[in-house]
Amino acid sequence: MPLLEIAHDRVLADDWVLVADDAPLPEAPAILSPARLRQEAEAHAGRNAPLGLLLDPATQPEEIADLLPRLSLVQVALPKSKDGRAFTQARALREHFGFTGEIRAAGHLLPDHARMLRRCGVTTVALPEGADLEAWRRFGAVVDIAYQPAQDEGLPLGLRRRRLKAA
Template sequence: MQNLIKDGQRQDDLWTLIDDDAPLPAEGPVILPLALYQAQKAEWDASDRDLGVWLNDEQMAEDVTDSLDNLALIALRFPKFADGRGFSKARLLRERYGYSGELRAIGDFLPDQVFYMGRCGINAFACRTEDEASIALALLAPFSVRYQGGTDSTPLFEHR
């Protein structure tokens, strides 16, 4: 069973996540480190492959704004579960920069954080284990009413 949750359902992960020094597969969709993508941007944009990039904890949402139309996926790497910068990056990409593609959480996050990540605009979660994916899936929609606004809804007071 795959450990990817996308749009509230488990799915097979067709993407290959490329670490900084990993070899590239000959075909198929790839998630590249931002630095690798930027170093060969013209070649990647001219290719017919589905492309994604991943941002580490030090890279900013603004670093990809000139490429949003060419990227089918942006992965946000959480270096540790207590690091909240990915939440801010997701919100910026969705609300300020209008990114509508897949936003994927990768790295060290906890299943009980996925609900809040979803409120910030992350719609896919690469969980580390099958058990973690099952728990995260159950925790994605625990609340029927949300007072605060998010990228997925308006604040409750605006519903009057």
């Protein structure tokens, strides 16, 4: 599955392994469930490889806030293209909890999600096999102004935000 870094439109190698709750923990960077991270907290204390968390769409970011300092990655899931909970989760992780690590989106993703994922703080997208990479790149640049503040600093400000900044 290709991994697209949406801020720089480049394909990255994916070294992370999604680990089931009953599977042995590999030496590679591992993405675990919140339950397993909590259950084996002491065992992970001396671990050299990074840890990630698989955030279920129904889980509120507040519920995993205590785990964030130990994480390098949080993977949010989009079970359907019309399910916006991952966008809300990503933004909350960045704005309310100060998470600075990688936020990865995975699941039923469409190229027209690219810009909004980036604005919400998502850094990488796990593209489905056979995804049109060029379509993702095109849709990432379709809209170049925004009216609401977001996590993608440095992009052009909307008219209202330009006026507020000038005042």
